[in-house]
Structure formats: structure tokens, C-alpha cells
Amino acid sequence: MKHLFFFLCFSLFLVACLSDGGKQGLEYPKAEPETLDFYGKYLFDAKNIEKDEYKTFFFDRYNNLLRQNKIDSAGQLLGIIGRALNYNSINDSVINSTSFAYLKQYENKISKNRRSEILYNLGNYYYYSNAYDSSIYYFNKALTHTQTYAGLNRDGMINYYLLFSTLNNGGQDSSIKFAHKSLKLFEKLKDTSMLGAVYSGIACIYNFQYNYSKAIRYEDKAYDLAKKSGDTSTIMVVSYNKINSYNTFGHPNLLPFIDSTYRYYKVWSERNFTKNQVEMYSWLALKAVRENKMVMAKRLLDEIKPKIVKVGDNVSENYYLNALAEYDVKAGANPENVKIYRDKIAEKIENEDYLSLSLYYDILHDYALKNNDYKSAHQYLKDAEVANDSLVSIFTRSKVLEYEEKYQTEKKEQEIALQKSDLARKNSYIALLAALIGALVLASFAYYLWNRQKKLKQEKENSMTFTKQLLQNTEEERKRIAGDLHDSISHELLNLKTIFTQDISVVNSKIDTIINDIRGISRNLHPVMFDKIGLVPNVEQLLERVQSQNNLFVTTEINYGGSLSSADELQIYRIIQEALTNIIKYANAHAAKIAILEQSSKITIEIKDNGKGFDVKETLNSGKSFGLHNIIERSRVIGGEATIVSSTEGTTITIEITPKS
Incomplete structure (x- = not known):
């Protein structure tokens, strides 16, 4: 049955080539x-x-x-x-x-x-x-490999024909390969008509493998595409192939489907030449026999019998003989038909057409019995048994494939369900983890905002405290200066007035004292020669006064070239002055070191002491650290950043300034 069945599929599909195809895509406009x-x-x-x-x-x-x-x-x-x-x-x-x-x-x-x-x-x-070897050779030579509508269409048709050539030549794997190539090309062209044709061809491949369930599934898909294309020729061709499949495997919808195919056949007038009439009437005759409408079946068979020779087509003849055999099984065969069946037996055996063989042997057996040829009847009965066993084997194989496919489908569905379950579980874990991470991120962000808010609040409080202390210190400084002027300069001037008549040396001494007091007050307010002599000499003078007036030993390490402005240098001077004041007042230190180091990219000021140290954070937030805040704020004014590190071994204030380019 193999070669003949697929010869039927292929020859029928040639009719589809007469159509213009289905809907074409815009990417490859039809020529x-x-x-x-x-x-x-x-x-x-x-x-x-x-x-x-x-x-x-x-x-x-x-x-x-x-x-x-x-x-x-x-x-x-x-x-x-x-x-x-x-x-x-x-x-x-x-x-x-x-x-x-x-x-x-x-x-x-x-x-x-x-x-x-x-x-x-x-x-x-x-x-x-x-x-078939020559057919495959010339079809392969005919391939165009051009990306135009005409080229893609021709190559699609060639791959479609190669499907059947290779299948009849024993190459099932190659046949599937050409089927998929053809599908790909017709999908590019969006040609639903030929897509239906190719799917029906794939159904033929599965019929070849006796995989009935897959064959019918592809036939159904082909039929849907054929109807979608609206091309009557393609619908007829796919319908003929579907009838073949239904008849081969005994599908219950065979007879209704023959009726629906005949409705399309009646409107297919432009292609109703003799060959198509033989094929359609053969199926109608078979349907009439199955429905016990023997008179109608006889009329149809008699009408197409003389046209078989005219058509000269093996496919059409086989359609006719299949219907005639079913009729003769019920009505009894005449000698002429018996001879036809005998002559066809060798061909049917070669093509493994066990369905036809079973019918032929039944007819020959009945004819032999009718003519008292018991020996031949016995042999035909044995041959019929062999053919029926082969049919049973085919149908059993088909069922095994169907059940195997169902088993594999169920197994795959179970695997998919299990995978979905695993995926759902993993997704739940991922969602939970994401929620935890989200919550952690949110908590971290909230903590960051809270901490930042707290820091800003603290900085605001420190700034307000610093401003308050700055105003307070300004008033105290004014008060001190007023006191110095009143208690020192004013007092000395009164004394000077009293003793003005005394010895001139005493007067000069008093005047020198007044001058020194004025110089001290002035120096505390602002170094007089700062703008002229610069930072380094003023720092050295400051250190001399500190050491002479206090029990503190101070060393220096200065490598500064004067790259800052006078205003910035004055701020550095005040920072060092403030730091030394704090060391003297609070650190109980015996020694200190002042370093001013200038490099290509920055200037570093470092003030170290060996005092008792303090808690930097607590002191800065206490509201009683005007001196430290003064150092920090002055550092910011000149583009620097102050770092204060303190322990029981002493305190180090480091200020790094990046000079403006």
C-alpha cells in the first residue's frame, strides 16, 4: 500500500498548482x-x-x-x-x-x-x-535560490515535490526535511493554499509510517488551511487525500466527508475534466455501496468505466477498482472483473496494498466457490487471511503508535505540569526573596533617611549653637577689648597725667608700657604686618609668644610656598591660633607640633599635641565646642576639610586644602 498510497497523494496535489494560491505577504509581492x-x-x-x-x-x-x-x-x-x-x-x-x-x-x-x-x-x-532517482536529480537542479516571489514559489513547489520523490524512494527522513523547507518558503509568501497542500503531504508521510492519529491531525490542519485560502482546487485536493486516509483507517466520518467533498466538486466546473470525474464518481460509488444503494453504485460505476481507458491514469483506475471491488463483494463479480482482480494481485502485493488485496481475495474466493473450484477457493481464503493479518498488523501498529503518542503526550504534560509546579514554587521563593530584599532595601533607605535627617538636624543645631557662640564671643571680645582699654590704657594714661611733672625717664617708661599694651591689643585683633610678611613669619611669631607665655614646647615642619591668597592664609593663622588656645586651656599638654606642607595637588595643615584627649563626637554635639566648630567652619571657608582625631595619647587636627585652579 505504501508506494501507491503516496502516488495518490502526490498526483492529486498537482491540481493545487492550477490555483493562484492563498493570500500572499507584502514582503514578497506577487509578480x-x-x-x-x-x-x-x-x-x-x-x-x-x-x-x-x-x-x-x-x-x-x-x-x-x-x-x-x-x-x-x-x-x-x-x-x-x-x-x-x-x-x-x-x-x-x-x-x-x-x-x-x-x-x-x-x-x-x-x-x-x-x-x-x-x-x-x-x-x-x-x-x-x-x-525517483532521476526525478530527485532534476528537481534539485531546478532550484533557483532567489529571493523573489517567483523564485520562492518555484523553490517551494520543488521542495514539495521532493517530499514525495524521496518518500517513494525510501527516504522518510529526507521527505520530512523537504516538507519543512517547503513550509518555510510558503510561510514567507503567506500562501495558505500551498501550506495546506504541504501539511497534507506531511499527513502522507505519517500514513506511510502507519501513524494514523498524526496523519489525521495533519489532514485536518491541511483542510482548515485549504478552506481559509478559499481556493476550490486546493480544497478538492486536500479533501481527496483526507478521503484516502479516512478510507484506509476506517474513519467513521468517511461517508459524510465524501458528501461534503462532492459539494465542492460541483462548483469546480473549470477543472471538471474526465480524470476528476472518474475520481469523484469512484468515491460516490463506494459510498453508495456502503449505504447499500447498489443500483446507484452500479450506475456510477458504469458511467465512469469507459472513461478509464481515455484517462490512461493509474491513479484514477485504482480509485475505480477500489469502488468496483467493494461493489463486487456484495453483488458478486462477473468473469471480466475477476480477470482484472487476478491481474492486479501481483501489483497490489508489491505495493503492500493489503486493503485491496483483502477485497480481491474475498471476491476471487466467492467466485471460485460459485464455480465449484474448491482448491482455488481454499487458496484464496488462505491468501485473504494473510492479507487480513497484515491489515490487522498495520492497524495494531497504528494503535500502538497512537497510544505511544498519547502516553508521551501525557508524560510530557505531566513533566510540564511538574515543571510549572517547580517554576511556581521557585517563583514563590523568588517573590518572597524579592519581598525580603525590597523590605531590607526599604528599611535601609528609611534608616538612611532617618540618619541623614538626624545628622542634618544635629548639623543645624551645631550651626545655630556656633552662630550663638560666635555672637556671644564677639560681645565678650568687645567687652575684653573695652576692659583692656579701660583698665590698662585708661589707667596708665591717668597715672601718666599724675606723674607728668616727674622725672622724664619715668614718663618714658609709662609711655612704653602704654605702647606695648596697645600693640598687644592690636595684635590680638589682627596681626599688623600679616599682609606684608605672610603666613609663615606670623605663625613663627605666634609660636614664640605662646612658648614664652605658657609651659608648652612647640615644634614646626613648614614647607609652604605661598600659593594661597592672603585672606585664606589669615584663616589658617586663625585656625592654628584657635588650636593652640584649646591645647593651652584644655589639653594639659607639654608639647605640640605645627606642620604646613604644600604639595602639587593639596596643602596639609596638621596640629598635634600630647595632651589628655577627648571624645570628639560628644564634644562637637555638646554645644560647648565653639573653638572646634570655629576650626571646622574656617576650614570650609577656604575649601578645606578638617579631621579631628583624639585619644588618651593626644589630639591631631588635620586640614587638607585643594587649591583653586
Whole structure:
């Protein structure tokens, strides 16, 4: 049954090529249809193919074009007649020889498209001749590999035909490969008509493997696409293949589906030539037999019997014989039909067509019994048993495949369900983890905001405290200066007035004292020569006074080139002055070190002591650290940053300043 069944599938699908296909995509716009002159239209019209003068008409025109050196026009005509014959399942050796001779002589003088069409027709010829190796060879040579509508369409059709050529040549794997190539090309063109054709071809592959469930599934998909395309030719072709599958595997919907196919057949008037009538009427006759409408079945069979020879097509003949055999099983065969069945047995055995063999053996057995030929009847009965066993084996294999497929599907569904469950569980874990991370991030962010708010609040409080202390200290400084002027300078001037009449040396001494007091007050307010002599000398003078007036030993490390402005240097001076005051008042230190180091990228001021130290954070937040805040604020004013580190071994104040470029 293998080769014959797929020969039926393939030949039927040639009808689909007569249609324009389904909806095409915009990416590959359909080319303008080929312009046919009077001769081309005549040759392409299926109604003319059966006329006696058909080939004579072709050769007169073809040879005339060659004499006029119109090689491409002659090739076009050759392609048209080859196409017309192939579409109608007619194998003509003369046209084939002419195509071969044309290619041999003019292959290098014609277009790629023309060459492809003629090679394509040669592939079809060898397919119908059952020369599958040659068919595969010419189909492969016909491939265009061009990204145009015409090129993609031709390559799609070639891969579609290679599906059946390789399948009949024993290559199931190659057949599937070509099917998928064809699908890919027709999907690009969005050609629903040919997509339906290819899916029906895939169904044939699964029928070949006796995988009934998959075959029917692909037939259903093909039928849906064919109806979607709206092309009656494709619907008919897919329907014929579906009827074949239903009949082969005993589908319960066979008879209703024959009815629905006949409804399409009746509107298929433009393609209703003899071959199609034989095929449709054969199925209608089979349906009538199954429904016990024997008179109708006989009328249909008698109507198409004389047309079998005219069609000359093995496929159509097999449709007819299948229906006739079912009729003869019920009605009894005449001697003429018995001879036909005997002659066909060898062919059916070769093609493994056990369904037909079972019918034929039943008919021959009944005929032998009727004629008292018990020996032959016994043999036919044994042969029928073998055929039926083979059928049972096929159907059993089909069921095994169906159940295996269901098992694998259920197994896969269970695996998918398990994977979904695992995925859901993992997703739950991920969601929980994400929620925890989110909560942690949110908490961290909230803590950060709280801490920042707290810090800003503390800084604001410190700033207010610093401002308050600054105002307070300013008033105290004014009070001190007023006191110094009143208690010292004013007192001394009064004394001077009292003793003005005394010895001049005493007067001079008093005046010197007053001058020194004024200088001290002035120096505390502002170093008099600061702008002229700069930072380093003023710092050195400050350290001399501190050491002379206090029990504190101070060393220095100064490497400063004067890169800062006078205003910034004054701030550094005040910072050092404030730091020394704090050391003297609070640190109980015996020694200190002042370092001013200038580098290419920064200036570092470091003030160290060996005093008792203090808690920096607590002191800064206490509201009683005006001196430290004074150092910090002055550092910021000159673009620096102050760092205070303190322990029981002493305190280090480091200020790093990045000079403005």
C-alpha cells in the first residue's frame, strides 16, 4: 500500500498548482502573471489536452519559433505544455525528449527562470515514470535560490515535490526535511493554499509510517488551511487525500466527508475534466455501496468505466477498482472483473496494498466457490487471511503508535505540569526573596533617611549653637577689648597725667608700657604686618609668644610656598591660633607640633599635641565646642576639610586644602 498510497497523494496535489494560491505577504509581492499569446493559452487550457491535434499544434509553433531564432519564446512554449501535462497527470515521452534536447542545446542562452521551469517539468516526468532517482536529480537542479516571489514559489513547489520523490524512494527522513523547507518558503509568501497542500503531504508521510492519529491531525490542519485560502482546487485536493486516509483507517466520518467533498466538486466546473470525474464518481460509488444503494453504485460505476481507458491514469483506475471491488463483494463479480482482480494481485502485493488485496481475495474466493473450484477457493481464503493479518498488523501498529503518542503526550504534560509546579514554587521563593530584599532595601533607605535627617538636624543645631557662640564671643571680645582699654590704657594714661611733672625717664617708661599694651591689643585683633610678611613669619611669631607665655614646647615642619591668597592664609593663622588656645586651656599638654606642607595637588595643615584627649563626637554635639566648630567652619571657608582625631595619647587636627585652579 505504501508506494501507491503516496502516488495518490502526490498526483492529486498537482491540481493545487492550477490555483493562484492563498493570500500572499507584502514582503514578497506577487509578480505580474505570465503573458500568454494565443498559442500559449490554447496549450494551457486543459480542455484541449485530450484533442488529437494538441501536440501537432505545439510542434508547428515550437519549430517555427526556433527557425526564427526566438529561443526564449520557444522555451516559454515548451514550459507551458510541460506544465499543462504535469498539472493533468499526463506523462508524455515525446515532450520530455524535446525538453531534454532543448536544454542540451540552449541551456546557456536562456534565463535562469526558463531553465528552472523546464528542469522542473523533467522532474515531474520522471516522477510519473517511477524513476525517483532521476526525478530527485532534476528537481534539485531546478532550484533557483532567489529571493523573489517567483523564485520562492518555484523553490517551494520543488521542495514539495521532493517530499514525495524521496518518500517513494525510501527516504522518510529526507521527505520530512523537504516538507519543512517547503513550509518555510510558503510561510514567507503567506500562501495558505500551498501550506495546506504541504501539511497534507506531511499527513502522507505519517500514513506511510502507519501513524494514523498524526496523519489525521495533519489532514485536518491541511483542510482548515485549504478552506481559509478559499481556493476550490486546493480544497478538492486536500479533501481527496483526507478521503484516502479516512478510507484506509476506517474513519467513521468517511461517508459524510465524501458528501461534503462532492459539494465542492460541483462548483469546480473549470477543472471538471474526465480524470476528476472518474475520481469523484469512484468515491460516490463506494459510498453508495456502503449505504447499500447498489443500483446507484452500479450506475456510477458504469458511467465512469469507459472513461478509464481515455484517462490512461493509474491513479484514477485504482480509485475505480477500489469502488468496483467493494461493489463486487456484495453483488458478486462477473468473469471480466475477476480477470482484472487476478491481474492486479501481483501489483497490489508489491505495493503492500493489503486493503485491496483483502477485497480481491474475498471476491476471487466467492467466485471460485460459485464455480465449484474448491482448491482455488481454499487458496484464496488462505491468501485473504494473510492479507487480513497484515491489515490487522498495520492497524495494531497504528494503535500502538497512537497510544505511544498519547502516553508521551501525557508524560510530557505531566513533566510540564511538574515543571510549572517547580517554576511556581521557585517563583514563590523568588517573590518572597524579592519581598525580603525590597523590605531590607526599604528599611535601609528609611534608616538612611532617618540618619541623614538626624545628622542634618544635629548639623543645624551645631550651626545655630556656633552662630550663638560666635555672637556671644564677639560681645565678650568687645567687652575684653573695652576692659583692656579701660583698665590698662585708661589707667596708665591717668597715672601718666599724675606723674607728668616727674622725672622724664619715668614718663618714658609709662609711655612704653602704654605702647606695648596697645600693640598687644592690636595684635590680638589682627596681626599688623600679616599682609606684608605672610603666613609663615606670623605663625613663627605666634609660636614664640605662646612658648614664652605658657609651659608648652612647640615644634614646626613648614614647607609652604605661598600659593594661597592672603585672606585664606589669615584663616589658617586663625585656625592654628584657635588650636593652640584649646591645647593651652584644655589639653594639659607639654608639647605640640605645627606642620604646613604644600604639595602639587593639596596643602596639609596638621596640629598635634600630647595632651589628655577627648571624645570628639560628644564634644562637637555638646554645644560647648565653639573653638572646634570655629576650626571646622574656617576650614570650609577656604575649601578645606578638617579631621579631628583624639585619644588618651593626644589630639591631631588635620586640614587638607585643594587649591583653586
